[in-house]
Ligand SMILES: *[C@@H]1O[C@H](CO)[C@@H](O)[C@H](O)[C@H]1NC(C)=O
Ligand SMILES: *[C@@H]1O[C@H](CO)[C@@H](O)[C@H](O)[C@H]1NC(C)=O
Ligand SMILES: *[C@@H]1O[C@H](CO)[C@@H](O)[C@H](O)[C@H]1NC(C)=O
Ligand SMILES: *[C@@H]1O[C@H](CO)[C@@H](O)[C@H](O)[C@H]1NC(C)=O
C-alpha cells in the first residue's frame with residue numbers, strides 16, 4: 001500500500017510539466033468541428049473515474065475495480081439538417097487515439113466506447129462493469145435508450161454474444177453488436193489483415209465515419225503513426241435517425257468490472273459534413289510507460305536498491321574503518337627472520353588487554369628504556385611485567401631479538417625470566433615475570449620507606465652474584481649484562497633478588513653507536529675502561545657489581561651529595577673510610593647498627609676490589625662468590641687501594657665541567673669523554 005502511494009507520488013513528480021503546454025490543440029469549437037491534441041484545457045464534461053492528467057492525457061478509468069468514467073463534449077451537437085426531428089442525420093466524421101493498459105499482461109476487463117447519446121440520463125445511470133458504462137440492466141436493448149456506440153471490447157461476454165475478447169463492434173441501444181470484427185487493420189501495402197491487440201497498451205487510432213444519406217457507418221483502425229488504411233475494418237448499415245434526436249451528446253465511455261485496467265484517450269477530433277481534422281501525433285500526450293505499475297515499481301525498487309546499496313556501502317565503509325582502526329590499534333611488525341622466534345612472540349592485542357590498554361593504573365615505573373606495566377595474561381591468568389620501549393632503528397633489532405630469544409632460555413632463580421617479546425612499528429615490548437616486590441632501589445633510597453635488614457641484603461647480594469656467575473661462566477654462552485644496578489634488581493615474593501633487563505643497554509648502544517660515542521650503561525656504575533674502549537666485558541659487569549655492593553651496604557647512590565653539598569663518588573668515599581680505618585662508618589644507618597660486621601666488611605672490601613680501575617685486577621664472579629660464601633679469606637685491600645689512589649691521581653687530567661654538570665645521580669646514560677672516570681673521582685673529592 002505504501003509502495004502504491006509512493007508510486008503515485010512519483011508519477012506526479014515524473015510527468016514533465018512541459019508537456020502540458022504542447023498538448024492542447026483546440027481550434028474553433030463552434031459545434032461544427034473540433035480537435036483535441038491532448039486534453040489540457042479542453043472543455044469536456046468528465047464524470048466517474050475520468051480525469052485529465054497533467055500532461056493532457058484523458059484517463060477514463062484508473063486501476064480501481066467497478067468504476068466507470070465518461071468524457072463528453074459539454075453541449076449536445078446538432079445532428080439534424082433541420083431544426084426539428086424530421087431532417088436527415090448529418091454526416092459526421094471523428095477520429096481518436098486510445099490506449100488500454102492492464103496491470104496484467106494478457107487480461108483486461110471491458111473496453112472503451114465512442115458514443116452518441118440523445119440524453120445524459122442514459123449513460124449517467126449506467127452500471128460500472130460489463131456494459132462499458134453506457135447502459136444498465138434496465139435499459140439495455142430498450143429502443144428508447146437512444147444510444148449509438150463503437151465499442152473496442154477486450155472482454156468476451158457470452159451474454160452479449162461477443163465474438164472474442166479483442167474486437168471492434170457497432171452497437172445501437174444495446175451492447176449486442178449489430179456488427180463486429182476482430183481488432184486489426186488491412187495493411188495498404190501488402191493488403192493483408194493485421195491483428196491488433198487492444199490491451200497491448202499501445203496507442204491506436206480509430207476513424208468513425210457516418211454517411212447520413214447511405215446510412216452507412218465505417219470503422220477503421222490502425223496503430224498510431226500508421227496512415228489511415230484505405231479499407232475499413234467494418235462497414236455496416238446503421239440508421240442513426242432513430243438514435244439521435246435533434247441533437248446528441250458525443251464522447252467516450254469506459255468501465256471496469258474485474259481486472260485492473262486503465263483506459264486512455266490521447267486525442268480526438270470531430271467534424272460534421274467533412275473528414276475529421278487530422279490529429280497532430282507529435283502533440284499528443286505521452287502515455288505513462290506500460291505496464292505502468294511495473295515501471296513505477298521498478299523505479300521505486302531501483303531507488304530502494306540504490307538506497308540499500310548506499311546504506312550497505314556506508315555500513316561497510318564504517319566496518320572497514322573500524323576494522324582498520326582495530327587492526328592499526330593492534331598492528332605489529334613481523335618479519336621473516338623472526339619466524340624461528342615465534343614461540344617467544346606475544347601478540348600486541350594480548351599485551352594490550354593484559355595491561356588494560358597500558359593504562360596508568362598498571363604503570364609500575366618509568367625508566368631509561370621505557371615504561372613498565374603490570375599485566376595479567378588472559379589465557380593463563382599469569383602476572384607479567386611488560387616493558388614498553390620506543391625503538392625506531394632497525395639496526396641491531398635482529399641481533400637483539402635473537403638475544404631476547406636466547407635470554408628467554410636463561411633459567412636461574414636469580415634472573416627475571418624473560419618470557420617473550422612483541423614488535424610494533426617503532427616500538428618493542430618485552431614481557432617478564434612479574435616481581436611482586438618491585439625493584440631494590442626503592443628499598444634502599446626511599447626516605448621513610450620500607451627498608452631491608454642486613455640478612456635480607458646479604459641474601460640479595462649473594463643472589464645477584466650467583467646470577468652474574470651463571471651469565472658469565474655457567475651458561476652455554478658468555479652473557480654480559482651491561483647494566484647491573486640496584487634498580488635492575490627486582491625482588492620476588494620471598495625478597496630474593498633477581499637480575500633483570502638483560503641486553504637493553506646493548507640495544508641502546510646499537511641504536512646510537514652509529515652517530516655518537518655514547519656508551520651504554522648507567523652513570524656511576526660504568527667501569528672507567530668503557531669510556532675509552534667501549535667494549536663491555538665480564539669485568540665491566542664486575543665493576544658495576546662492585547658499585548652495587550657498596551650501594552646496598554651503605555644505602556647510598558653511586559654518586560651522592562654529602563652534608564657539605566659536595567658531589568661524592570661512593571667508591572671513593574668508602575675507600576677513604578677504609579683508608580682511615582673507619583670502614584664500618586659507611587654502613588647504612590637505617591640498619592640501626594644491627595649487622596654482621598664480618599659480612600659487612602667482606603662486602604665493602606669486595607666492593608672496592610671489584611671497582612678497581614684496572615679491569616684485569618678485578619676478581620672474576622666465581623672468586624666473588626667464594627668470598628661471599630666465606631670459602632675464601634676476606635680480600636686484602638691494602639696494596640690495591642694505594643694503587644687505586646695513585647692510578648686515579650695519575651689519570652687526574654682533562655676534567656670536563658660540562659660532562660660533570662650533566663652527571664646527575666639519577667641519570668642513566670651519559671656521554672663520557674676519555675678521562676671522565678678520573679674527573680669524577682676528582683670532582684667527588
Ligand atoms: C464549456 O462549455 C459549457 C457549455 O457550452 C460552457 O457553459 C462553458 O462556459 C464552457 N467552459 C469553458 C471554460 O469554455
Ligand atoms: C420539420 O421541418 C420540415 C422541413 O423544414 C417541415 O416540413 C416539418 O413540418 C417540420 N416538422 C415539425 C414538427 O416542425
Ligand atoms: C423502455 O424504456 C422506457 C423509458 O425508460 C420505458 O417506459 C419502457 O417500459 C421500457 N421498455 C422496456 C421493454 O423495458
Ligand atoms: C488474428 O487473430 C485471430 C483471432 O485471435 C486469429 O484467428 C487470426 O489467425 C489472427 N491473424 C493473424 C494474421 O494473426
Ligand SMILES: *[C@@H]1O[C@H](CO)[C@@H](O)[C@H](O)[C@H]1NC(C)=O
Pocket residue numbers: 280281282283
Ligand atoms: C504538429 O505540431 C508540431 C509542434 O507543435 C508542429 O511543429 C507541426 O508543424 C505540427 N504538424 C502539423 C501537421 O500540423
